[in-house]
Amino acid sequence: MRRITPPPTSRLVVFFVLVFFLIWWVPFSHVLPDGFPLRFGTYRTFQASEIAMWAIVALGLNILTGYNGQISLGHSAFVAVGGYTAAILMVDHGWPFWTTIILGGVIAGTLGFLIGVPALRLTGPYLAIATLGLALATPQILKKYDGLTHGTQGINVRPEVPPPPDFIDDWFGISLTNDQWIYFLALFIALLMTILAINIVRSRIGRAFVAIRDSEIAAQAMGISVPRYKTMAFAISAFYGGIAGGTYVQVVGYVSPESFNFLLSINFLTTIVVGGLASILGSVLGATGLIVVPELPGLVSFIPGAGLPDELSWAFYGAALILVMIFAPYGLAGLFHRLIRVRPAKILGSLSSAYGRSVEALRSARASRE
Amino acid sequence: MAEFWQQVVTGIATGSVYGLLALAMVLIYRSTSVINFAQGEMAMFTTFVAWSVLQWGEYWVMFPLVLLMAAGFGAFIERVIIRPVEGAPILNIIIVTLGMFAILNNVATWRWGGIPKGFPAPPEIEVTGVKFMGEGALDIGPTVVSYHDLTILVFAVAIMIGLYLFFQYTPTGLAMRATAQNPIASRLMGIRVGRMLTVGWALSATVGAVAGLLIAPLILLQPPMMMGVLLYAFAAAVLGGLDSPVGAVVGGLIIGISENLVGTYTPKEWLGPDMKLTVTLLIIVVVLLIRPTGLFGRRALRRV
Numbered sequence: 126m127r128r129i130t131p132p133p134t135s136r137l138v139v140f141f142v143l144v145f146f147l148i149w150w151v152p153f154s155h156v157l158p159d160g161f162p163l164r165f166g167t168y169r170t171f172q173a174s175e176i177a178m179w180a181i182v183a184l185g186l187n188i189l190t191g192y193n194g195q196i197s198l199g200h201s202a203f204v205a206v207g208g209y210t211a212a213i214l215m216v217d218h219g220w221p222f223w224t225t226i227i228l229g230g231v232i233a234g235t236l237g238f239l240i241g242v243p244a245l246r247l248t249g250p251y252l253a254i255a256t257l258g259l260a261l262a263t264p265q266i267l268k269k270y271d272g273l274t275h276g277t278q279g280i281n282v283r284p285e286v287p288p289p290p291d292f293i294d295d296w297f298g299i300s301l302t303n304d305q306w307i308y309f310l311a312l313f314i315a316l317l318m319t320i321l322a323i324n325i326v327r328s329r330i331g332r333a334f335v336a337i338r339d340s341e342i343a344a345q346a347m348g349i350s351v352p353r354y355k356t357m358a359f360a361i362s363a364f365y366g367g368i369a370g371g372t373y374v375q376v377v378g379y380v381s382p383e384s385f386n387f388l389l390s391i392n393f394l395t396t397i398v399v400g401g402l403a404s405i406l407g408s409v410l411g412a413t414g415l416i417v418v419p420e421l422p423g424l425v426s427f428i429p430g431a432g433l434p435d436e437l438s439w440a441f442y443g444a445a446l447i448l449v450m451i452f453a454p455y456g457l458a459g460l461f462h463r464l465i466r467v468r469p470a471k472i473l474g475s476l477s478s479a480y481g482r483s484v485e486a487l488r489s490a491r492a493s494r495e
Numbered sequence: 496m497a498e499f500w501q502q503v504v505t506g507i508a509t510g511s512v513y514g515l516l517a518l519a520m521v522l523i524y525r526s527t528s529v530i531n532f533a534q535g536e537m538a539m540f541t542t543f544v545a546w547s548v549l550q551w552g553e554y555w556v557m558f559p560l561v562l563l564m565a566a567g568f569g570a571f572i573e574r575v576i577i578r579p580v581e582g583a584p585i586l587n588i589i590i591v592t593l594g595m596f597a598i599l600n601n602v603a604t605w606r607w608g609g610i611p612k613g614f615p616a617p618p619e620i621e622v623t624g625v626k627f628m629g630e631g632a633l634d635i636g637p638t639v640v641s642y643h644d645l646t647i648l649v650f651a652v653a654i655m656i657g658l659y660l661f662f663q664y665t666p667t668g669l670a671m672r673a674t675a676q677n678p679i680a681s682r683l684m685g686i687r688v689g690r691m692l693t694v695g696w697a698l699s700a701t702v703g704a705v706a707g708l709l710i711a712p713l714i715l716l717q718p719p720m721m722m723g724v725l726l727y728a729f730a731a732a733v734l735g736g737l738d739s740p741v742g743a744v745v746g747g748l749i750i751g752i753s754e755n756l757v758g759t760y761t762p763k764e765w766l767g768p769d770m771k772l773t774v775t776l777l778i779i780v781v782v783l784l785i786r787p788t789g790l791f792g793r794r795a796l797r798r799v
Contacts, residue, residue: 190586196586247787250737251737251783254729254733254783261726391593394586395590395593398586437602451579454580
């Protein structure tokens with residue numbers, strides 16, 4: 126079998142560059158002078174936190190859709206459940222924030238299990254419409270039963286969002302601003318969920334998911350309980366959605382029914398396909414693309430004639446989607462693996478061996494003629 | 496009882512539009528198993544073009560012109576955007592249609608602005624002394640039905656009959672059915688499969704354009720106008736069974752009527768008009784659980 130992962134050295138380099146970028150550059154780069162390349166302000170730090178929380182959803186959805194083959198257009202509902210659980214418990218009941226995130230995940234996971242049971246009967250577009258129904262109904266339900274959810278005005282969680290804890294100042298001697306602290310919090314949660322996802326997909330459970338995706342009948346013949354693992358995939362995926370919802374509350378500081386409309390669900394599906402189905406790296410890359418790509422036309426606008434009008438940023442995103450699908454059918458992760466495999470030495474090597482082979486062939490042809 | 500019939504008649508009219516757009520989706524789904532999420536936005540875009548044409552032309556001059564343009568637009572999209580991803584997994588093609596959704600929606604907002612515009616209903620025409628369409632309403636006993644609602648219904652039925660005749664009795668229609676059933680065998684029989692797909696998209700865009708032109712007078716012309724309609728159409732197509740054109744129209748009518756009845760007759764305290772979308776979708780999910788491939792859909796058999 127061919128290796129698709131890069132060799133250890135380049136992997137380590139990528140890892141350390143990434144860690145440096147995420148831990149230092151993103152939150153602290155605003156101390157750099159104006160005009161410095163990649164100088165991030167508060168808004169960019171907020172966007173980086175957004176990337177972290179959407180990466181969590183993408184990981185969960187990828188487990189369901191990429192690894193298990195069940196399409197869901199209803200994940201905004203799970204994010205909403207997690208977000209509202211956290212917001213209601215924090216604002217109305219004064220719970221500490223981290224307990225609400227976990228509980229939000231658990232409640233969303235339970236809901237996911239309950240949805241997963243009827244979903245067993247449906248496949249493909251039929252499952253898509255059933256889950257889309259869930260996404261469409263969510264804002265209406267949140268508006269209608271306003272005794273619990275505060276109705277259309279939403280819940281402002283901003284005053285309850287925790288300030289940077291003291292231990293960071295004590296241990297590292299750095300006093301963080303609120304947005305930097307929230308960024309690290311989101312990054313930490315996303316990191317935990319990524320490690321969990323890697324462990325799930327590489328375990329017995331993950332292999333069962335993939336077996337079911339590739340052939341339910343063959344999986345059944347191998348002794349895998351199809352209903353059990355399919356509902357489990359739904360529950361795990363929804364749990365991720367719920368955790369992302371809890372993170373959303375900390376990052377955005379406000380929830381309202383319209384924060385979780387069905388377009389969000391469609392964005393999630395786009396995220397994982399563009400990032401790369403059945404790929405952990407793809408989920409993260411897709412979430413990054415979701416936030417960064419619509420910003421790109423604005424970033425190059427200082428070059429005369431290169432910028433698109435601001436109003437066309439979503440058209441640009443749409444065009445990017447189409448181009449990625451045409452030129453990188455396995456998503457950004459597939460592209461990444463392809464790029465990292467292309468190394469000058471390897472190209473030279475393959476060229477020289479091809480040359481050697483052709484010389485060899487010529488020689489043997491000549492030998493046979495004589 | 497008058498209110499009941501009123502709701503049913505309104506439901507039939509909007510349901511016909513859902514059915515038309517669902518029909519457009521089914522035309523594409525049958526031949527390529529792709530759900531075209533940009534279907535509504537394509538219809539919205541052609542309706543905006545129609546609005547621009549109406550600034551200097553007559554309605555009945557604009558109508559065939561716009562349908563022609565819609566057909567060309569559909570064929571163009573198939574050739575330029577869909578063809579390069581033809582062999583790709585279904586999800587990839589769906590993402591491409593979502594990309595088109597974003598582009599069309601965004602460009603329309605940028606070009607024509609987000610402010611809702613009025614769009615005229617088909618004006619009165621006179622054929623051999625009999626007047627059709629225009630203003631007014633028809634008294635049909637228990638209730639009245641506006642001419643525009645009647646027009647929508649007539650158009651939907653006419654298009655359905657036209658498509659049926661096309662698919663059953665023309666060589667192109669036969670070739671398209673063959674392509675939908677088995678592209679490889681069709682190619683071996685000398686059918687130009689690629690061209691059939693282009694024709695399918697052109698047809699689908701045209702049917703969608705009719706839906707857009709007919710719904711615009713009811714819901715005002717604006718970039719997000721087809722979003723709700725698209726969701727209902729999607730639900731209608733799924734309810735009817737995605738490979739059945741008859742199912743699409745029947746599904747549209749069922750959804751149109753049940754949506755109105757749910758809005759009127761369920762208790763206002765905890766359901767009522769605010770929850771009509773939710774209840775309608777719940778009904779669809781229940782139907783799907785009993786018949787997982789829709790009312791008229793064929794069960795896909797797979798060889799292992």
